Amino acid sequence: ASSTNVERAFSHGGLTVSKHRHALSDESMRAATVLSSWADVDGLIPEGQIVDHFREKNSRFVHAVSAASAASSSSS
Numbered sequence: 294a295s296s297t298n299v300e301r302a303f304s305h306g307g308l309t310v311s312k313h314r315h316a317l318s319d320e321s322m323r324a325a326t327v328l329s330s331w332a333d334v335d336g337l338i339p340e341g342q343i344v345d346h347f348r349e350k351n352s353r354f355v356h357a358v359s360a361a362s363a364a365s366s367s368s369s
Contacts, residue, residue, distance in 0.1 A: 317325070331337050
C-alpha cells in the first residue's frame with residue numbers, strides 16, 4: 294500500500310511541475326503539493342480568501358507594470 298502512495302505522489306508531482314513551472318524551488322514544489330492535497334478536503338482551505346488574495350495581488354502587479362511602462366514611455 295505504501296508504494297501506491299509514493300507512486301501517486303510522484304504522479305501528482307509530475308502534474309505540478311509543467312513546462313511552465315520547471316524552475317520552482319524545492320520549497321515551492323513541496324508547498325504546491327501539500328496545498329493541492331489539502332484542497333481535496335472540503336472546507337479546509339478558504340478558497341474565497343485565496344481567490345481574493347490573488348486578484349488583489351494581480352491588480353497590484355498590473356498597476357506596477359502600467360506605471361513602469363508609462364515612466365519608460367515618458368523618458369523616451
